[in-house]
Amino acid sequence: MKKSITPWDAIPAAICILLSGLLLLCPLLSKASAAENSFAVISYRDGRASETYSLSSDREIPIQCGQYSMLILIEDGKVSVAESNCPDGICIKTGKISKIGETLVCAPAGVSVKIVSTVKEGIDAFIG
Template identity: 45%
Template sequence: MKKKDLILGAGIIVIALAMLLVMQLTRGEEGNQIRVTLDGKIYGTYSLSKDQTIEVKDGDFYNRIRIEDGKAYMEEANCPDGYCEEQGKISGHTQTIVCLPHKLVVEVLENENDQSFGTSDPEDVAPDTIAK
């Protein structure tokens, strides 16, 4: 190998590492949100950057969603199976928590400013199937 080849290889590696660093620094978690959908209708949208508790009550049932350290999880629910409480913490796009008995969906929205992850039409964001 020649000295110029080594310099070229090192330069490419340095540029690649600089690009990775810039991507990580600009990505941030501040824009991440969750959307809670109840029976196909949007119940609310909440920031993952703020620790909070969301109580969803409808008739005889309730679900308590906790947002903590940039992650959301189902803290408590009075559904008969309790599977929603076992689904763990979510924080990345495409992750969801579903409570089928209560027809409740908690989904992560990656960035509120990114047009590819949401629309203003509620019909476009509603689940297309809910099974009993």
Template identity: 40%
Template sequence: MKMNRQKKNTLLLLAAVLLISALSWTVYGFGTGAFQKKETKTVEVQVDGSRYGRYPLDQDTEFEIKCINGHVHFIIKDGKAAITESTCPDKVCVHTGWISQSGELIVCLPNQVVVTVL
């Protein structure tokens, strides 16, 4: 009889530990967004205040954007975006480097180009 009671207590303890573990994992997963569908980030390119286009960060691409004062060379690669070449004098947009996080942006004031990660 004593062995059955000890076995029953062990099983109850094991069940409680498993239940707490499962609940903790579930709360953590929903709290951090691990169970949510990941949306592909996009970048929006604006030229002279108008939308030039939106591009997904998960598709590599590159192109020239012709502007009033010249051009900029725009690249998306490995989930990041950058302006790698520009006809502007200070090249602040080129020196900004790669962006990939929501809210980050690249601005080329002389060419009036703004690239924003959405």
């Protein structure tokens, strides 16, 4: 081996940095595929069967529940309540949900939306 720095030494360093840049870009691609395995499950308090929608395609879901009507929006793999005539509007204020396990609830209307996934959940923590 040479004993003083040579221009060739930059090559391994460049490979490391380029590879890390490339790997950092990958999550942008994998996020899109995460939506494919995620679903929004809409459940009703009044006993209606729950409905499941995929997060991969954008859509608007109008819901009529008793005296309340609301509009649920699926956009870019995220679910939100766009419109609702419920008194407190907490469901609208919750904003967009996309992570597995997150929920949107409209208590007056008795509607809840939960994100579920077909992919097994990852490990929360690891000690050792």
